[in-house]
Amino acid sequence: MAGIIVVGAQWGDEGKGKVVDVFSAHADLVVRYQGGANAGHTLVVNGVKTVLHLVPSGILHAKTMCMIAAGVVLDLEEVIKEIRDLKEAGVLTNPEQLKISDQCTALLSYHRKIDAAREAKAGLEKIGTTGRGIGPAYEDRASRKAILFGDLFDRERLRAKLEASLDEKNFMLTHYYKQEPVEVEPLYQRMLEMAAELEPYRSRDTSLLIHRALKSGKKVLFEGAQGTMLDLLHGTYPFVTSSSTLSGSACVGSGIGPSLMQKIVGITKAYTTRVGSGPFPTELDNELGDRLRREGGEFGATTGRPRRCGWLDLVALKYAIRVNGITSLALMKLDVLSGHERIDVCTAYRLDGQEIKELPVNSSDLSRVEPVYKSLAGWSDDLRNVRSIQDLPQAARDLIQFVASEVATPIDVVSVGPGREQTLWIKPLFS
């Protein structure tokens, strides 16, 4: 039994895609269990970049099977595009490499339309969503009106569900958002076409397949999307996504019990980024923040938006370790900190004149905290060609040691560049 959950420990974009790709060399199965095409996971292999939004990040390994489980909101147009691109690149050569659960919520053009209209109406109060229709699709699921991926293969049921759904959505689109309605017939016809194209990837029960794999000793990775602070219940509400991004969601989203999980690996950058609105205590709205953005290439993999940048926040990281039960960390993008004379790390907050070490869960309190920093010595060496922890400059090793000891959690992996080979192992993944 070896279920390993890879979860974002910050506000997303920590480098989960890279870690899952690297880990996948040793995995039999990789499962996406929540979120949708709001995710943008970047893999760099032999200098070639692949950005995945829905297909799991194990797909570049021919022998690793990938699954999209029930908890995902499946953007049908997007997954088709991704599959076509992967086929063209010679990667996805056999439909057995990718299975999509019948239980996934289908995400359609009208979800994106409602997402965009809602954000436009909110003006300055907007969440800054990725515009991928995530909120409206999960709303459909919660209100029990969702069209499921499996419905695509039953023409009559599909037609009835689409009509019912558009009846309501069009009322909202035209009357409330003053938008054009979505017509049933062309969308229905398009869905039939998409059903035909996606049928080879269809699985009636991914939970059963994952369960069998785990029980027979296969190694299964569960690939989280977004990050802890974007969790619907435990993130910086309302500036969050519409799914649970925590490790527990791996169980719920894939239909696997917690007792089958072995490890929970939290992914964190050596600094912090956030894209979209909401509190961000260590944000550097200055030249230093611009420098992190420039040197870290901090522009969204899904939307291209510039990411907000700041120092590493250990109060938030400790919170992530707690709410996810993280057993070890991967520390990403250490190379980006090269050349800074001093590196600040936030070890506490000040709120209403008091120093606190626990993250205030209320967003309005979190937006008022002042970070308390520990200043560490930097290094000038370029780390991108370093291939073992021992070869890192002392100051970089001190930073790793400091973080691990402050958050009382081992750092098993350190990353010094986007490429697979730029990965330094402290402890092997599967012992």
Ligand code: GDP
């Ligand atoms: P994800 O959403 O968590 O998978 O992360 P993204 O792919 O959205 O963003 C991470 C970005 O950092 C991507 O462009 C990666 O190629 C890149 N990256 C990952 N690890 C490293 C690293 O150690 N150093 C540098 N410089 N870039 C990295």
Ligand code: IMO
């Ligand atoms: P990956 O998996 C970073 C953010 C959006 C916005 C909020 C809600 O690549 O780490 P949504 O479209 O989900 O309704 O937007 O969540 N967001 C992400 N930020 N990485 C992501 O995914 C994100 N997915 C959503 O920017 O603030």
Ligand code: MG
């Ligand atoms: Mg991303």
